[in-house]
Amino acid sequence: MSMPNTFNLKAIKFRLSRFRLTNKHTLTLAYLVLLLLPFVVAESLGMLFEGMYNRVLSALNLSAMMAFFVQFPLAGRLRHVPLFANIDWSIAKHKKIGKYLGVFFFLHPLLIVAPKMLLSFDALSTSIISMITSPQLLTGLIAWVVMAVWVLMSVYKDKLNMRYETWRLWHVIGLVAIATLATLHITTVGSHGQYNQEFNVIWWSLYTLSMMIVIYNYFIKPRIIQRQPFTITSIEKVSPCDWQLTIESKSKQRFAFEAGQFAWINTSGSAYNLEQHPFSIASVQNNAAQLSFIIRELGDYTSSLNQLEIGQTVFVDGPYGSMSLDQSRTSQGITLIAGGAGIAPMMSLLRGLARQNDTRPIRLIYGNRSLERMVCLDELEALEKRMANVQLQLVCQQLENAKDTLRPYVRQGLIGKSEIDASFTAGQQQNWAVYLCGPTAMIDATTTHLKQLGLASSQVHFEQLAY
Numbered sequence: 252m253s254m255p256n257t258f259n260l261k262a263i264k265f266r267l268s269r270f271r272l273t274n275k276h277t278l279t280l281a282y283l284v285l286l287l288l289p290f291v292v293a294e295s296l297g298m299l300f301e302g303m304y305n306r307v308l309s310a311l312n313l314s315a316m317m318a319f320f321v322q323f324p325l326a327g328r329l330r331h332v333p334l335f336a337n338i339d340w341s342i343a344k345h346k347k348i349g350k351y352l353g354v355f356f357f358l359h360p361l362l363i364v365a366p367k368m369l370l371s372f373d374a375l376s377t378s379i380i381s382m383i384t385s386p387q388l389l390t391g392l393i394a395w396v397v398m399a400v401w402v403l404m405s406v407y408k409d410k411l412n413m414r415y416e417t418w419r420l421w422h423v424i425g426l427v428a429i430a431t432l433a434t435l436h437i438t439t440v441g442s443h444g445q446y447n448q449e450f451n452v453i454w455w456s457l458y459t460l461s462m463m464i465v466i467y468n469y470f471i472k473p474r475i476i477q478r479q480p481f482t483i484t485s486i487e488k489v490s491p492c493d494w495q496l497t498i499e500s501k502s503k504q505r506f507a508f509e510a511g512q513f514a515w516i517n518t519s520g521s522a523y524n525l526e527q528h529p530f531s532i533a534s535v536q537n538n539a540a541q542l543s544f545i546i547r548e549l550g551d552y553t554s555s556l557n558q559l560e561i562g563q564t565v566f567v568d569g570p571y572g573s574m575s576l577d578q579s580r581t582s583q584g585i586t587l588i589a590g591g592a593g594i595a596p597m598m599s600l601l602r603g604l605a606r607q608n609d610t611r612p613i614r615l616i617y618g619n620r621s622l623e624r625m626v627c628l629d630e631l632e633a634l635e636k637r638m639a640n641v642q643l644q645l646v647c648q649q650l651e652n653a654k655d656t657l658r659p660y661v662r663q664g665l666i667g668k669s670e671i672d673a674s675f676t677a678g679q680q681q682n683w684a685v686y687l688c689g690p691t692a693m694i695d696a697t698t699t700h701l702k703q704l705g706l707a708s709s710q711v712h713f714e715q716l717a718y
């Protein structure tokens with residue numbers, strides 16, 4: 252009987268010994284501390300009701316309201332504010348917390364009236380009627396309904412017959428309305444409202460900060476971006492479904508970025524236009540102030556790239572993203588894994604490694620449906636020959652028309668555990684870094700393989716091609 256316990260203890264000890272405090276852990280910790288602040292202030296001012304149930308409910312309500320306000324900077328593309336600068340972490344948190352908040356706000360009135368249910372039906376119905384009829388409570392009720400609709404609109408975003416930009420505009424309008432109504436509600440009712448005016452300063456300050464972030468993103472930032480325009484220097488089709496777009500700063504001012512990062516680009520002609528798309532930068536930092544992108548035709552915008560013209564103005568918001576070569580500075584080897592359009596940041600990382608004449612073992616596993624969809628193959632072959640220790644592994648389902656020179660690099664199928672395992676020097680995977688970019692399903696499958704192969708999350712750096 253003692254075997255499983257010993258085994259579990261060993262497994263826990265092993266997991267603990269492999270645990271490394273990553274940047275994402277630190278961010279999550281700081282985020283949680285931030286959420287608890289209103290509760291700590293309320294507790295220290297002695298503002299909480301007596302009784303275990305009320306205290307726990309207060310802690311949850313205050314933290315949820317704080318989490319709601321923090322949703323604004325999380326989605327605010329604030330690359331100069333330390334807690335929110337890691338946009339991959341920020342957007343992932345924003346989406347995840349948004350769903351939890353939706354559930355919590357839905358339960359909020361029910362949790363308040365729950366104890367009355369235990370008292371009597373009369374107490375319950377009086378409580379519900381006062382909730383619906385009192386003007387202070389009405390603001391909360393409207394916010395509650397709007398919140399429910401808006402959370403559903405976010406969860407089912409891809410199922411709505413709506414352009415991404417239209418959805419984004421309505422998302423912001425709805426959240427501004429919810430923030431206004433919820434702040435009015437929280438500052439006029441309950442233990443944190445009419446009885447404690449000083450505490451309202453906190454909520455109005457958070458409300459003001461949230462609105463400032465919206466104003467910054469939609470009115471001030473476009474003004475700044477408009478002053479640093481780029482121009483298209485080349486646009487060419489590099490596969491039956493991929494384009495390579497190269498742009499150059501009109502002022503020839505250096506655009507500082509790390510290999511592996513991405514930027515939002517806007518080719519509408521107006522920096523204020525909401526049609527902006529995120530694309531990974533495929534090039535490396537250069538003095539010509541040029542950026543190049545590899546773009547796959549996937550929807551309305553990406554299928555109309557043939558309409559872009561040389562000399563056309565492009566506005567760039569960035570750089571963003573936490574992937575960089577710095578993350579693998581001390582690793583003994585590097586595996587780059589790209590699925591489809593995920594080749595763009597991998598090209599940037601590989602070009603960066605080539606520029607610094609890196610002699611470590613570097614493996615690129617590049618998956619696509621067919622060989623003709625693979626891009627930059629000539630350059631990849633040349634890099635394999637020129638660099639000290641680079642190996643290329645192409646993986647695709649259809650092998651028709653494979654050039655003879657490419658045959659040795661190609662394997663039929665999907666990127667699987669065996670290709671990934673074979674990329675590491677035997678038994679050394681715990682000293683390697685893995686970079687990963689591709690569609691969400693591929694990222695999920697590959698991170699599972701990597702976990703099974705014994706890699707810690709601190710060794711794996713990825714970018715998903717969707718928010």
Ligand SMILES: Cc1cc2nc3c(=O)[nH]c(=O)nc-3n(C[C@H](O)[C@H](O)[C@H](O)COP(=O)(O)OP(=O)(O)OC[C@H]3O[C@@H](n4cnc5c(N)ncnc54)[C@H](O)[C@@H]3O)c2cc1C
Nearest residue numbers: 415527528529530531546547550551552553592595716717
């Ligand atoms: C960090 C990041 C880096 C990316 N890098 C590349 C790259 O290097 N090469 C490449 O080909 N693709 C890349 N993508 C994907 C690319 O942004 C989308 O394919 C493109 O925006 C789709 O636009 P569409 O109008 O053609 O397609 P649609 O059919 O309108 O959209 C297809 C999908 O893209 C999402 N989407 C659409 N517009 C946006 C937007 N403005 N912001 C965020 N998501 C949006 C939609 O939710 C939808 O799920 C990247 C995405 C992200 C998030």
